[in-house]
Amino acid sequence: MSVFDHIQTLKDQGLTQIKEANDLDTLNNIRVNLTGKKGELTKVLRSMKDLSNEERPKVGQVVNEVRDLFATEIDNKKEQLQQAELEAQMQKEAIDVTLPGKESYLGSHHLINIVRQDIEEFCVSLGYQVITGPEVESDHYNFEMMNIPKNHPARDMQDTFYVDATHEHLMRSQTSPVQARTLEKHDFSKSPLKMISPGKVYRRDDDDATHSHQFNQLEGLVIDENITMAHLKGTLQAIAQHVFGEDREIRLRPSYFPFTEPSVEVDVTCFACGGKGCSTCKSTGWIEVLGAGMVHPNxxxxxxxxxxxxxxFAFGLGLDRFAILKYGVSDIRDFYLNDVRFLEQFRQEAK
Structure with missing residues (x-):
């Protein structure tokens, strides 16, 4: 076979391979095999040393013509393959605007946060400021500043979790330490103090339908000249009616708290029977909701x-208990199980 016949064969085979290439990688391999440094056409050029002086320019011309033809056909084929890939991608990513959209899931506020925010906003409207503090507290602020010295029997009611061997630091059993810290800093020559301190508190307790070792509390404190028990009752009446309804009434029963004197338990008329007496209120017509009293001089x-x-005066209420009473929740543990089905029931309550 003459060199010209060999070139013609390479030409025919190369054009066929280019035409049948179905992806860019295959096409690039064909280009390298035909026109690369070690390709077939390069081999022909290197064999020209064996040709006569008369044949060399003719062979060189034919090889260059075939090389240019391959380059043109490869460029055309490359453009076709790129266009085909683009169309395939567009087809794959096409959006059918006639299909119904996927509904986005929107979460809701937790019921405890709903109740907390509601009471906070109401108290702020009465002139209170919201102050928060650390959950890991010192024994000094959690107990001693609250008139509960070491070995005081009242500590048994607030047995909590200590975080060091010296029993000097603990998970706070109430939010009262925030009040103690604020009392130390407040300048009463400039203004009275009206504050609420919401947050998590911790006490060693059984986990059952009505108790938890962790719960949420909100305490209020008002300090000024000439504050009386009447101010306390009026404030508690306003909070109870805001949370539970305008038809609710409250009553104050004598009680004991080491940080208030006198101290009271606060009851609200039963939501189920309106005060007539039923199984919900154990036929008393009243349901206990919080504790309060006049701040102890100590x-x-x-x-x-x-x-x-x-x-x-000071008052303290359990946000979990308020949520249970207001929304008829039967088990306090439902607040902490992260069951979306439970939480979704109160989506409409969020503001």
Missing amino acids: VLENAGVDSQKYGG
């Missing part, structure tokens, strides 16, 4: 406040 003096000049 608490004020511990914080450096003159108890002869200033006085006030």
Whole structure:
């Protein structure tokens, strides 16, 4: 076979391979095999040393013509393959605008946060400020500043979790330490103190339908001159009616708390029977909702406040209990199980 016949054969085979290439990688391999440094046409050029002087220019011309033809056909084929890939991608990513859209899932506020935010906003409208503090507290602020010295029997009611061997630091059993810290800093010569302190608290307790070792509390404190029990009752009546309805009434029963004197338990008329007596309220017509009282003089003096000049009241409520009573939740553990089905029931309650 002459060199010209060999070139013609390479030409025919190369054009066929280019035409049948179905992807860019295959096409690039064909280009390398035909026109690369080690390709078939290069081999022909290297064999020209064996040709006569008369044949060399003719063979060189034919090889260059075939090389240019391959380059043109490869470019054309490459453009076709790229266009085909683009169309395939567009087809794959096409969006049918006539199909119904996928509904986006929107979460909702947790019921405890709904109740907390509601009471916070109401108290702010009464002139209170919201102050928060650390959940890991010192024994000094959690107990001693609250008129509960070491070995005081009232500590048994708030047995909590200590975080060091010296029993000097603990998970707070109430949000009262926030009040103690604020009392130390507040300048009463400039303004009275009206604050609420919401947050998580911890106590060693059984986990059952009505108890948890962790729950949410909101405490309120008002300190000024000439504050009386009437101010306390009016405030609690306003909060109860805001949360539970305008037809609710409250009553105050004598009780004991080491940080208030006198101290009271606060009941609200039963939601189920309106005060007539039923199984929900154990036929009393009343349901206990929180504790309160006039701030003990020792608490004020511990914080450096003159108890002869200033006085006030404090109250503390369990946000979990308020949520249970307001929305008829039967088990406190439902708040912490992260069951979306339970939480979705209260989506409409979120503001």
